[in-house]
Structures are given as structure tokens and as C-alpha cells.
Amino acid sequence: MVRVRFAPSPTGYVHVGSLRTALYNYLFARHHGGVNILRIEDTDRTRYVEGAVENMLRTMEWAGITFDEGPIQGGPCGPYVQSERTELYRKHADELIARGKAYPCFCTPERLDQVRKAQQAAGIPPMYDRLCRNLTKEEADKRIASGEAHVVRMRVPIGEVVRFHDIIRGDVEFDSKTIDDQVLLKSDGFPTYHLANIVDDHLMQITHVIRGEEWLPSTPKHVLLYEAFGWEPPKFAHLPLLLNADRSKLSKRQGDVAVEDYRDNGYLPEALVNFLALMGWNPSATEELFSIDELIRQFDLERVNKAGAVFNREKLDWMNAEYIRKMTPAELLPLVRPLLEARNYVAGDEYVLQVIHAMQERVRTLPDFVDFASYFFVPPDFTDVDEKYKSKHWTPEAKERLRALLPKLEALETWDHDSLECTVREFAEANGISAGKLIHPIRLAVTGKGMGPGLFELLHVIGKAESVRRMEKAVSTLN
């Protein structure tokens, strides 16, 4: 039975890289009919952020990633929050000390800092100098009894080569002399990531550890820990990193990295998930649009790439647009409604549905519906008019022609696409001009823009009264 976990640290928002990791875990679990577990790694009290867990849960739900065991659903291996498991870690740290695989260390942060600086100045790798590694048990016990602050460090074996197999990268090996005597238990009694992670992965019977590549260098420590406990390690799969345009690790400095930002900027979860799934993995070569079920069906760790992937916002935009186009106006309505309300645009559902229909093909994100289509809700004020379009189409002759056409439009009994088109084209023909000579000025008068849906559909949606009012106003006041 496959058991995987997503183990985020609740630091405020969900990084898109985290979402990708969560997604791969989810896809892998579902593909194999396994169990997807959520575990909160909140062992760093200094980084605690109020509400971060709740936010994370909401974001995962938005993305459509579900868990079978976790803080909310519970499960046989709980609790699923590390800060509620501290006793467990302490017990295991003691066990390691008893087995001679770990030892108490009394060095102060100040001393450690000095040692590190000296090592750096000397050009040697900064590592713990193992001062406390050979303290006698009596000495150590005495200092502990006297209440001296201490941590617990792992006793890394000397002269060993640590080997493990990574599903994505193949066989990897590290010389133990490059591995530090890692702190396992901090002086505040909380475990470090390394200890908590191994204890929990074992106790929760995790079969596959799927995580970011930044963890690859600490994997030998973990392998050593499994050995020290006498446990069977899980299988490892280290995912390629998500990158900035300059190929550094995707960071806040260079654009949006929070999933919440994408959600708030009008990206659909299906699009973001589809896009992220393809960052580092590809089932074939030609298909690119996959539903979540299709992703589950096809997902395969063996096909995950090794090299990092630059997060390409333009492609995300395209994909989001694809998803928006595939939806029905009725499906889009509840997503667009709140955006209209935020702008105090009032309109009935029927009306908004028509606007969505008209705009659907030319937006990339949800806010585009209101940004590009404000004239459906308020008359244009021409403050941000496209000057080039205006000077080309809003000529004195154009105004005169529109003035002449207006009565014919006003006389129309049915204000629909075909009658409008028919009227405008007949008028154009009668006057020996192309229809465009009328269409563009009307568009400008009614919308104030040089782009948008087909004119006749647009006029139909806006309605006769309002359309005529705008044209009259433009003819008399717009120069």
C-alpha cells in the first residue's frame, strides 16, 4: 500500500513550489490507490504564523487536493501536527543516545558561531568540530543534571559512504566525512526537521518520500538515522526545483509565488494545477490540457524530469484562458459576480451572462472580465481612450455619418444582432462607404475602446436605450 505525505511548514502562504510537491504526492497516491497524508511540520516556534494552517487547508481545498489522513481528518497515526508529538521525538532522541548513535552537546550558539567563522576564514568546510562528541556519560549526565542547556546531535559514523537510490536521479552517494553531526533535538526541547521527519515518516509508515530537490543533500543524514534506529527507509524521489526567469530558485522577489496570489488574480485552480503538473513532468509530447482525473491516470514518477523548470507565466496565462473558454457562462457567473460587486457594478444575472458570453474568448484571467468590459456596466468616460484609434475613426465626417445613421437605429423595433447589422450595412451601402466607416465610430462612441466583442453583439447586450444615449452624447460632445 502506497502511503505518501505532504509535510509543509506553516509559514503563512502556500508557495507554488509547495503546491507542485503536494500535487505530485496527491497524483502518485491516487494513481496507486494509496493514502495521501497531510502533516504539519511546525517544530520551529520562531517561525510560527497565526492562521497559517487554516490558510493552507483552504488553499489545498481550492486546488482540489484532498487528504486521507491529517489534522482535520485524523487517522491511525495521529496527531498529524508535529508540535503535538514532541514527547515522541524526545523519546526517540533518548533511544538514539542509548544506542550510541547520538550524544548531548553543550556548546553555546556563540561558540558554534566562532568555530564556524574560524573555519570559514581558514577555508575549510564549516561543520561542528565535535567537541562534545566524546564526553563521558558521567560528565554529560552531570551537566544535564545541573540544568545546563544542551542539544542532541547525531553521531555520524566516520569513514563510511552513504548510498541511496532516488527514483528520479538514480543512485546517489555521499562520503560521511562531509556529513555534519546534525542537531536532532534543539535546546528548547523541539526536534529539528531531520529527527521529526524520520520518526514521523517511519511511524506513519510512509512508503515514498516525494519532496523538493533542496532536500537531496540532507537525505544521507536521514538514511543514517533510519540505520541508527534499525528502520527500513522509504523510497525517495527528489523533484526538480521551480525556477525564476534567471534560473535561481523561485522566489518572492521576482514575482508572485503564493498560490493565494494566483487565486486572487483570477487564475482557475484547474489551470494552475494543470500547469504545475507539467512543470517537471510530461506524460507524452503533444497533449497539454489534462483534467485532474487524467493527470491521476497518467502520473508516473519515472517520467519526472531532473532539471529545474522556469515558471513561465505567459504559458500559465494561455492555459488559464483555455480553461475559461471551455467553461460555460453559467459556470463562470459565480466567479465573475464578486468581481463586479467589488466595483459596484450592478446588473442582473441574465445581463452578466451575456457579457460573459461576449468576453469569454478574449480574457486570460477572471479580472479581465471587469477590466476589459467596464463599458457594459458604466458609460465610457473617454479618459483612457485609445488615441490612435480615435484619431483614425472619430473624424468630423464619421461624426456626421453617425448623426445621419442615428435616426435609423432609433427607429429599429427589434434591437438584435441581425437587425442592427442589416441597418448599418444598408446605410453604408447607400452612402457608398464600407461598413467599417460606421462600425468603428459606433464602437468608440459606445465603449470608448478600440477593441472588444463584435459590435452588433455588443450593442444588443448593452441595449437600445443605453446605446443610443451614448451615441447621441458622443456625437454632440466628443471631439
Add this chain to the structure above:
RNA sequence: GGCGCGUUCAUCUAGCGGCUAGGAUACCGCCCUCUCAAGGCGGGUACACGGGUUCGAUUCCCGUACGCGCUACCA
């Protein structure tokens, strides 16, 4: 500095010894057309470099270069 990982178009990628190196996004043309989109058609740009192995390397091996990651009582 040390250790590790990586390297096919600008970007995401297909390729698992023999291909005119394929697709997608972006870009540029043309078509369609009332504009903008969408759509159709077409175009340019890639196997980092050097050695091997092989009849034959993008593909396998070694090295170099470059990039990135890690190097905390953070995860």
C-alpha cells in the same frame, strides 16, 4: 570553499544508438475579419564543449565549462 544535482529552441518539453530532432507557449508573417481575441496556414531559433565506446551518437562512459541547490539549535 566543500558536497551534491543538473545541462535539447527564449520558455515548458518529446526523444530512451540510426528522426529532415517532434509538440506547446511566446514571437514574426499571411488568411479570416468591424476592432481585439479565437481559429486556420506558414516561419525562425535548440542537442553547452572536448574526448572516448560504436559501423553510427542528442541518446552510453569520462572530463571540462556553466548553472543551480545545500552547507543553522529553518524547514
